[in-house]
Amino acid sequence: MGEARRRRAAAALPGASAPSPASGTGQEASATPRTALVRRVLSAWPRGASRRALGGLHGPAHRLRVWHNAMLLTAATPGADAEVAELFALIHDSRRVSDGDDPEHGTRAAIFAVQLAAEGWLRLDISRLELLRAACEQHEMGDITADPTIGCCWDADRLELSRLGVRPNPALLSTNAALNEGVLALAWERGMSWTAEPGLAAAWGLDPKALARRW
Ligand SMILES: [Fe+2]
Numbered sequence: 199m200g201e202a203r204r205r206r207a208a209a210a211l212p213g214a215s216a217p218s219p220a221s222g223t224g225q226e227a228s229a230t231p232r233t234a235l236v237r238r239v240l241s242a243w244p245r246g247a248s249r250r251a252l253g254g255l256h257g258p259a260h261r262l263r264v265w266h267n268a269m270l271l272t273a274a275t276p277g278a279d280a281e282v283a284e285l286f287a288l289i290h291d292s293r294r295v296s297d298g299d300d301p302e303h304g305t306r307a308a309i310f311a312v313q314l315a316a317e318g319w320l321r322l323d324i325s326r327l328e329l330l331r332a333a334c335e336q337h338e339m340g341d342i343t344a345d346p347t348i349g350c351c352w353d354a355d356r357l358e359l360s361r362l363g364v365r366p367n368p369a370l371l372s373t374n375a376a377l378n379e380g381v382l383a384l385a386w387e388r389g390m391s392w393t394a395e396p397g398l399a400a401a402w403g404l405d406p407k408a409l410a411r412r413w
């Protein structure tokens with residue numbers, strides 16, 4: 199393995215500690231393994247993708263709110279892998295080509311996740327990579343699951359229906375944590391506001407003010 203690739207692999211996102219949603223200061227070091235990966239993912243726009251898919255309903259602000267939701271869900275769900283859930287948040291909609299009906303964007307995201315791992319961006323063993331791959335691939339199917347990590351991923355995304363003014367159907371939530379009234383209320387407020395927690399935006403190297411734009 200070359201030196202540059204070895205360094206990337208040694209400092210990949212799963213080794214980075216996640217900030218608390220409440221502890222963000224808006225300050226961020228110039229470059230971290232997490233921000234480098236975010237840049238890699240956000241710069242890899244699918245051929246033919248519309249601008250809206252990249253900054254609108256499924257862009258960085260949505261993905262940050264999915265991460266925020268996932269942090270709360272994984273903290274309350276035994277056996278859930280918070281780092282895999284963060285990667286899901288970042289990657290799951292990254293291969294969309296439109297904000298509308300976009301069949302197989304989950305499959306494309308799953309392929310992208312495996313590609314990132316092969317390039318040395320993700321420090322995941324085979325079982326964790328398979329969790330990420332499966333969570334991405336099937337997230338658009340509307341299913342529920344007994345797997346705690348995949349359940350947190352899908353629920354975190356489903357709680358983001360709030361940005362459309364839609365309450366999630368409890369029957370389509372996989373985790374007990376997602377049924378918590380406090381979690382639901384906060385996810386609703388976040389989605390309706392279309393904003394992202396500044397501390398989480400900073401952790402991904404993104405400007406929260408820029409993210410406040412809807413399109
Ligand atoms: Fe999606």
Ligand SMILES: [Fe+2]
Pocket residue numbers: 256260264290291355
């Ligand atoms: Fe999503």
